[in-house]
Amino acid sequence: MKALDITEVAQRSGVPASTLRFYEEKGLIASIGRRGLRRVFPGHVLEQLTLIAAGRAAGFSLDEIARMFAPDGQPDIDRGMLSAKADELDATIRQLTAMRDGLRHAAACPAPRHLECPTFRRILRAAAAGRLSRPARLTPVRK
Amino acid sequence: MKALDITEVAQRSGVPASTLRFYEEKGLIASIGRRGLRRVFPGHVLEQLTLIAAGRAAGFSLDEIARMFAPDGQPDIDRGMLSAKADELDATIRQLTAMRDGLRHAAACPAPRHLECPTFRRILRAAAAGRLSRPARLTPVRK
DNA sequence: ATGCCAATTCAAGCTGACTTGAGGTCAAGC
DNA sequence: GCTTGACCTCAAGTCAGCTTGAATTGGCAT
Numbered sequence: 001m002k003a004l005d006i007t008e009v010a011q012r013s014g015v016p017a018s019t020l021r022f023y024e025e026k027g028l029i030a031s032i033g034r035r036g037l038r039r040v041f042p043g044h045v046l047e048q049l050t051l052i053a054a055g056r057a058a059g060f061s062l063d064e065i066a067r068m069f070a071p072d073g074q075p076d077i078d079r080g081m082l083s084a085k086a087d088e089l090d091a092t093i094r095q096l097t098a099m100r101d102g103l104r105h106a107a108a109c110p111a112p113r114h115l116e117c118p119t120f121r122r123i124l125r126a127a128a129a130g131r132l133s134r135p136a137r138l139t140p141v142r143k
Numbered sequence: 144m145k146a147l148d149i150t151e152v153a154q155r156s157g158v159p160a161s162t163l164r165f166y167e168e169k170g171l172i173a174s175i176g177r178r179g180l181r182r183v184f185p186g187h188v189l190e191q192l193t194l195i196a197a198g199r200a201a202g203f204s205l206d207e208i209a210r211m212f213a214p215d216g217q218p219d220i221d222r223g224m225l226s227a228k229a230d231e232l233d234a235t236i237r238q239l240t241a242m243r244d245g246l247r248h249a250a251a252c253p254a255p256r257h258l259e260c261p262t263f264r265r266i267l268r269a270a271a272a273g274r275l276s277r278p279a280r281l282t283p284v285r286k
Numbered sequence: 287a288t289g290c291c292a293a294t295t296c297a298a299g300c301t302g303a304c305t306t307g308a309g310g311t312c313a314a315g316c
Numbered sequence: 317g318c319t320t321g322a323c324c325t326c327a328a329g330t331c332a333g334c335t336t337g338a339a340t341t342g343g344c345a346t
Contacts, residue, residue: 005293006293007292007293016334016335017293018334018335018336019333019334019335021293021294021295022333022334022335026333035343036292036293036341036342036343036344037292037293037294037341037342037343038292038293038294038342038343039293039294047258050267050268051258051267054242054245054266054267057238057242058239058242058243058245058246061332061333062332062333063332077249077257079249079250079251080250082246082247082249082250083246083247083250085246086243086246086247086250089239089242089243089246090243092239093236093239093240093243095197095200095201096200096201096202096232096235096236096239097232097236098197099197099198099200099201099232100201100229100232100233100236102197103225103226103228103229103232104225104226104229106222106225107222107223107225107226107229108222115187115190115191115194124190124193124194124197125193127197127200127201148323149323150322150323159304159305160323161304161305161306162303162304162305164323164324164325165303165304165305169303177324178313179311179312179313179314179322179323180311180312180313180322180323180324181312181322181323181324182323182324199303204302204303205302205303206302
C-alpha cells in the first residue's frame with residue numbers, strides 16, 4: 001500500500017493534521033518517515049483511522065483503542081473486551097430507547113405536569129435504571 | 144412534598160452535595176431557602192435529579208437538559224423540539240445497534256485479521272458512515 | 287541564493303462536568 | 317461561651333480529546 005504524506009491522509013480521511021499528530025503521539029498510528037518535514041504514513045493508516053472512528057463511536061476511549069493495536073499497527077482485539085463492550089452498548093441502547101419513548105410521550109401527552117403522569121414516570125424509571133459506563137461519542141462535532 | 148436539606152438530598156439521590164450546588168448554579172435545580180447555612184430543596188428535587196440522570200444517560204448535555212425542562216421539571220420547550228430529540232435518539236440507537244452487532248461479530252469471528260473479514264469491513268463502513276450525534280454518558284465515574 | 291509557504295515542535299488553551307482545597311460561618315452541644 | 321463539625325463560597329484543579337499560537341525549518345520555484 002502506497003505511502004501518503006500527512007496532508008493526503010488528512011484530506012482522504014477528513015481527520016485534521018493536528019489530530020493525526022496527536023494520534024501519533026498517543027501511539028494510535030505510526031508514521032514511517034518524513035518527506036522533508038512532513039510525516040509520511042503507510043497507506044493502511046486510512047483503515048486504522050476508520051477503525052479508530054468506529055471504536056470511538058462504540059464508546060472506546062483512545063487509550064482503549066490503543067490497547068487494541070499490536071505495536072505494528074495490526075489490530076489485536078481482545079474478543080472478551082469486544083463482547084463486554086457489546087453488552088454495554090446493549091444497556092445503552094435500552095436506556096436510549098426508554099428515553100426516546102419518554103420524549104415522544106412528553107411531546108404528545110397533554111398532562112400539565114409530566115412528573116405526575118404515570119406513563120412518564122414509568123419511562124423515567126426505566127431510563128434511569130441501567131447504569132451505562134461510557135460515552136458513545138460520535139460526530140466529532142466538526143464545524 | 145416535604146423539604147429536604149442538601150445532605151438529605153445527597154443521601155437519598157446519591158448525588159454528591161458538590162454536584163447539587165453545581166446544578167443549582169447552573170439553574171438545573173433550585174433551592175427554596177436555607178436552614179442556617181444549609182440549602183433546603185423542595186422534595187420534588189429528587190425526581191428532577193432522576194430526570195437529569197436520565198437525560199444525561201440519553202446523551203444530553205446539562206445545557207440541553209436545562210433548555211428542555213423548566214426548573215420544576217416540566218418540559219418547557221415546544222413539543223417539536225422534544226420529538227426532534229426523539230428522532231435524534233432514534234438515529235443514535237440505530238447506529239449503536241449496528242455497532243453492537245459489529246462488536247458481537249468481531250468477538251465471534253474466527254478470521255485472523257478483522258480487517259480482512261468482509262462482514263467486519265461492512266460493519267466498519269456502516270459505523271463510519273452514519274454519524275451519530277451525541278455521547279451517551281452515564282455512570283458518573285464515581286469511584 | 288533567496289524567499290515563500292506549508293509543516294514542524296512545544297506549550298498553552300478550550301469545553302464539559304465536576305471535584306478539591308483554603309478559609310469563613312453557623313447552630314448546637316457541653 | 318467556646319469548641320466542633322458540617323456546610324458555605326470562590327478559585328483552582330482534573331480529565332479527555334483535541335485545537336491554537338508562536339517560533340522554526342526545509343523543499344521548491346525563481
